Amino acid sequence: xxxxxxxxxxxxxxxxxxxxxxxxxxxxxxxxxxPGTHEPVGxxxxxxxxxxxxxxxxxxxERYLEIPGPVRDIYKQWRPSPLFRAxxxxxxxxxxxxxxxxxxxxxxxxxxxxNTAVAQAFYNAEEGIKKITTxxxxxxxxxxxxxxxxxxDLEVQVFMVKVSYQQKPYRRALMxxxxxxxxxxxxxxTQSGRAILEQDPxxxxxxxxxxxxxxxxxxxxxxxxxxxxxxxxxxxxxxxIIGQEALKQMxxxxxxxxxxxxxxxxxxxxxxxxxPFIGEQLRGGQSxxxxxxxxxxxxxxxxxxxxxxxxxxxxxxxxxxxxxxGSSFMPPGFHAGGLRYHGMAPMVSHTKELGLLEAVAYHQTxxxxxxxxxxxSEGIIPAPESSHAVKGAVEEAxxxxxxxxxxxxxxxxxxxxxxxxxxxxxxxxxxxxDKNYDEQSLSDALAKLPPVxxx
Numbered sequence: 001x002x003x004x005x006x007x008x009x010x011x012x013x014x015x016x017x018x019x020x021x022x023x024x025x026x027x028x029x030x031x032x033x034x035p036g037t038h039e040p041v042g043x044x045x046x047x048x049x050x051x052x053x054x055x056x057x058x059x060x061x062e063r064y065l066e067i068p069g070p071v072r073d074i075y076k077q078w079r080p081s082p083l084f085r086a087x088x089x090x091x092x093x094x095x096x097x098x099x100x101x102x103x104x105x106x107x108x109x110x111x112x113x114x115n116t117a118v119a120q121a122f123y124n125a126e127e128g129i130k131k132i133t134t135x136x137x138x139x140x141x142x143x144x145x146x147x148x149x150x151x152x153d154l155e156v157q158v159f160m161v162k163v164s165y166q167q168k169p170y171r172r173a174l175m176x177x178x179x180x181x182x183x184x185x186x187x188x189x190t191q192s193g194r195a196i197l198e199q200d201p202x203x204x205x206x207x208x209x210x211x212x213x214x215x216x217x218x219x220x221x222x223x224x225x226x227x228x229x230x231x232x233x234x235x236x237x238x239x240x241i242i243g244q245e246a247l248k249q250m251x252x253x254x255x256x257x258x259x260x261x262x263x264x265x266x267x268x269x270x271x272x273x274x275x276p277f278i279g280e281q282l283r284g285g286q287s288x289x290x291x292x293x294x295x296x297x298x299x300x301x302x303x304x305x306x307x308x309x310x311x312x313x314x315x316x317x318x319x320x321x322x323x324x325x326g327s328s329f330m331p332p333g334f335h336a337g338g339l340r341y342h343g344m345a346p347m348v349s350h351t352k353e354l355g356l357l358e359a360v361a362y363h364q365t366x367x368x369x370x371x372x373x374x375x376x377s378e379g380i381i382p383a384p385e386s387s388h389a390v391k392g393a394v395e396e397a398x399x400x401x402x403x404x405x406x407x408x409x410x411x412x413x414x415x416x417x418x419x420x421x422x423x424x425x426x427x428x429x430x431x432x433x434d435k436n437y438d439e440q441s442l443s444d445a446l447a448k449l450p451p452v453x454x455x
Contacts, residue, residue: 005085007249014079019240021275023063024282029350030321038452041318048219049226051127057234074118078107083249088377097400101413102246111415112269113144116238120227121148131155131224133217135210139171141229146180156180159213162205170419185210192216192314207341212314230266231345239272257410259396263388264292267345273412290357293392297435298331300344301359308452322349326445332435363434367391368427383415
């Protein structure tokens with residue numbers, strides 16, 4: 001039998017609907033609160049930032065939401081994405097486990113992010129919006145939004161976390177190639193950015209700061225909306241296309257996962273692969289273990305507090321209940337910039353509180369070690385963020401080896417690392433550091449949680 005086993009679905013099998021896990025959860029998620037009144041927000045409260053179609057998806061309890069035809073047409077450029085059986089990796093690890101991975105790096109932007117970027121661009125264009133402001137960590141979301149904006153003739157302005165802006169110049173070039181503008185955050189173009197620079201002129205930035213800058217600009221103009229690449233439920237719903245395809249592909253393989261693994265920063269790619277399988281379980285299907293793998297330097301699920309908090313550092317957003325390190329928390333500048341967020345998606349956090357998933361955290365050096373093993377076995381170089389999922393899958397495979405179990409492991413390889421080779425250069429030179437967060441800074445950030453957190 002060939003070592004390379006690839007499961008491809010026909011174009012006609014692109015799902016016609018996104019999946020919304022809210023419909024199957026035993027308890028509804030906590031409401032989003034207005035930061036001033038601490039009362040649940042309504043659609044009008046969110047209208048300055050998002051088009052109404054996305055707001056209605058955000059609050060929907062319907063199990064399936066129709067994917068518009070123009071969005072599916074663009075999806076055809078790379079979807080359905082392939083599922084692989086990682087036989088060479090299995091041999092390298094000498095494990096009895098079977099390892100599969102869903103590869104989202106085949107998208108034009110190189111990651112899973114266009115699954116929601118295209119949808120968000122479509123709905124904004126439908127409402128007559130001319131400009132999108134957004135943030136990006138490692139640049140995968142920014143380049144995906146730039147890609148989607150080009151399809152729908154939208155001006156896109158991206159605030160890129162400064163440490164990643166400096167580390168990943170080719171991501172900036174990719175955004176600009178699609179027609180977007182890219183600004184290092186914190187910047188002097190917004191009040192939020194200037195306030196941070198006054199406190200620390202050398203601030204490396206964070207996703208929370210970049211979100212503040214993008215939200216501030218969007219709220220000032222009627223023809224401009226804000227777009228978020230993770231965290232909110234409509235984003236997670238759009239990403240469910242990953243897991244829905246994987247369900248069909250696992251059926252093609254005559255197999256079903258015992259463990260589903262994804263990296264976790266804001267929660268979108270993890271939810272994308274895991275939520276459809278968790279939904280099957282909740283509706284009486286086979287049980288799985290869903291494992292979210294996060295960076296030890298920014299461990300919201302494993303170290304954060306489950307509380308109401310702001311989604312941004314400038315405290316401009318509504319309050320959502322999530323696992324959080326505090327909106328003022330400043331993570332160290334490790335290479336997986338897309339995982340440097342202080343909070344976790346409220347729906348992922350709620351699902352964890354219900355006992356439907358587990359979380360682990362690893363430092364970046366062992367993640368890169370796992371990524372190199374994967375690359376030398378399977379031929380694909382993972383993004384630094386995706387290397388966390390690889391590490392999680394490797395750990396599960398080695399557990400199976402120790403226990404003599406032939407379990408099936410599925411993980412989401414959410415993007416390739418072709419624009420992240422400086423990180424691999426650091427790894428091979430021995431200069432890659434496992435950076436720890438500052439305990440006092442974490443305590444200070446958690447002490448500043450909004451008072452509603454206590455209730």
